[in-house]
Amino acid sequence: MKKTLLFLFLIVFSAAFSQITKKVFFIGNSYTYFNDLPILVQDIAQSTGDILEHQSQTPGGSTLQQHINSTTIATLMQGNWDYVVLQEQSQLPSLTDQQVQTQVYPYAAQLSDFVKNTNGCGNVIFYMTWGRKNGDASRCSVQPSVCTYEGMDDLISKHYIEMAMDNEAILSPVGKVWRAIRELDPALELYNLDESHPSYIGSMVAAYTFYTVIFKKDPTLAPYNGTLIPGQAQFIKNMVKTIVYDSMDTWNIPSNDVHSRFTYQATSTHTIKFTNKTKNATTYGWDFGDGTTSTLENPEHTYNAPGNYLVKLTSNSCNSNTTKTKHVTVGNLGTKDLDIEDPAQIYPNPTQNDINIITKKKTEILSLTDASGRVISYQMNKTNSGYTIQLHHLSVGVYFLKYKIGEKEFIKKIIKK
Numbered sequence: 001m002k003k004t005l006l007f008l009f010l011i012v013f014s015a016a017f018s019q020i021t022k023k024v025f026f027i028g029n030s031y032t033y034f035n036d037l038p039i040l041v042q043d044i045a046q047s048t049g050d051i052l053e054h055q056s057q058t059p060g061g062s063t064l065q066q067h068i069n070s071t072t073i074a075t076l077m078q079g080n081w082d083y084v085v086l087q088e089q090s091q092l093p094s095l096t097d098q099q100v101q102t103q104v105y106p107y108a109a110q111l112s113d114f115v116k117n118t119n120g121c122g123n124v125i126f127y128m129t130w131g132r133k134n135g136d137a138s139r140c141s142v143q144p145s146v147c148t149y150e151g152m153d154d155l156i157s158k159h160y161i162e163m164a165m166d167n168e169a170i171l172s173p174v175g176k177v178w179r180a181i182r183e184l185d186p187a188l189e190l191y192n193l194d195e196s197h198p199s200y201i202g203s204m205v206a207a208y209t210f211y212t213v214i215f216k217k218d219p220t221l222a223p224y225n226g227t228l229i230p231g232q233a234q235f236i237k238n239m240v241k242t243i244v245y246d247s248m249d250t251w252n253i254p255s256n257d258v259h260s261r262f263t264y265q266a267t268s269t270h271t272i273k274f275t276n277k278t279k280n281a282t283t284y285g286w287d288f289g290d291g292t293t294s295t296l297e298n299p300e301h302t303y304n305a306p307g308n309y310l311v312k313l314t315s316n317s318c319n320s321n322t323t324k325t326k327h328v329t330v331g332n333l334g335t336k337d338l339d340i341e342d343p344a345q346i347y348p349n350p351t352q353n354d355i356n357i358i359t360k361k362k363t364e365i366l367s368l369t370d371a372s373g374r375v376i377s378y379q380m381n382k383t384n385s386g387y388t389i390q391l392h393h394l395s396v397g398v399y400f401l402k403y404k405i406g407e408k409e410f411i412k413k414i415i416k417k
Helices: 002-018 037-047 064-066 072-076 097-103 106-116 149-166 175-185 200-215 230-243 245-251
Strands: 021-027 049-059 083-086 123-127 170-172 262-266 271-276 285-289 300-302 307-317 320-330 346-347 354-359 363-370 378-385 386-390 397-405 406-417
Touching: 021 072, 021 200, 037 049, 037 200, 049 072, 064 072, 064 106, 072 106, 083 106, 097 106, 097 346, 097 354, 106 123, 106 149, 106 346, 123 149, 123 200, 149 170, 149 175, 170 200, 170 245, 175 200, 175 230, 200 230, 230 245, 262 300, 262 320, 300 363, 363 386
Parallel strands: 021 049, 021 083, 083 123, 123 170
Antiparallel strands: 262 271, 271 300, 285 307, 307 320, 346 354, 354 386, 363 397, 378 386, 397 406
């Protein structure tokens, strides 16, 4: 009996303290290199017996667009990254929706796609930053919404959430933890004297958040406090546990931290063509959400009725089986939904008000329909980078935008929330 209990104890002990090694490439700017965030995450991990191997590309003020045209790409091409962290220049995610859709989203998408194409076993983590301590005074006259911390932080949070959703990425919600700490303990100074960059305390908040996202462990069990006093460290760890560790679904951690990947397109009214994008897999288990399955790599499936289906792909790659799940809407589409090959970028999606179509090519909008196929009226305006379609008058639900670019027709599913 004693031997059995000892054996069980050793199993539990080994599971709780098993060593995990993760290789992470941090892409960003001074918000990342201030106080050397990667080293802080490494120190926390080391205190729990884990290993963080990391590199950084973080020149001050760098944007995601600039990283695309820099040595960052060569480092990404080395491959073998478990995670690639993307952090935008601190002000850009707080610009207006239209500005973010042209100055941020396209480059976030390009980098995300590049990461997945060159790192079959790696995933993207978006680093949600924070609003400046008293807002962005330099832009108050042109964008009053950023004159306060709350207004600036709201926009940053919104746009990072949309970036992660659009690119099927993980989110490291540092800004959300900052906000909770500011509300509960305003005396805890998170900012550097410039009221923008993180203080050491602020960087430790970010470090505990990233440790939790990367290693998926309870931060309150990490003994490393750095130079924080014990009470401060425990308070921060508790906040990260509540906001991040206890709510991982909110930040796409289980759903997007997988190696299985696929896209799909409608080939007729009820028929969907599924394309495996998993790197180096040899087995494929498809669940089409209607009680039928397949083991083909790239199956085509015909549904008996329109509706929303939860489709799952389980594949073996990167020494593990993982499952990717997507909601697939089957309706009266009639033409191919070439989601990946589409030369237009449509943001935000889901949306509360309007959508923007960013394209350099001449585009003809053919129709907007609801899930039942009913044609919906809309108002469209031309912009410098494409078009804006107003959807504020629509009810919450799923809609389909049919448009033509050149000789090709496309259908994009739009979610109105």
